Amino acid sequence: VRCLPAQINQVFVNLLVNAGQAIATAGTITLRTGQQGRYAWVEVEDSGRGEPQAVQDRIFEPCFTTRAVGQVSGLGLAIASEIVQRHHGTLSVDSQPGRGSRFRVLLPIAGPAGETRP
Secondary structure (H helix, E strand, O other), X not given: OOOOHHHHHHHHHHHHHHHHXXXXXXXXXXXXXXXXXOEEEEEEEEOOOOOOXXXXXXXXXXXOOOXXXXXXXXXXXXXXXXXXXXXXXXXXXXXXXOOEEEEEEEEEOOOOOOOOOO
16 A cells, blocks of 8 residues: 555554544454455454444544543544545444444555556
């Protein structure tokens, strides 16, 4: 994957911080990786409370948060999504109340040397 490492690092820091907040003091965070065609993917899954569809529809909006006012800025997932888009990838969420959330980063795999794919 051709990328700006510091930016992609920020994506995973933001996703892991979000997962840590979701599980609070007890629960699990699972990381998975794989390849889907010409894309590499990484999943961050937590066993937290999960979110209803209405929250999932807005979860990547700047300043959107389900936490108490003053606890967080609501920018972490928005920033992660923007960075992934700049790398020609996607960031998606799958969440079910009471069962946790799974975020998936999908990034294009770099082609052979000299190819100009992002």
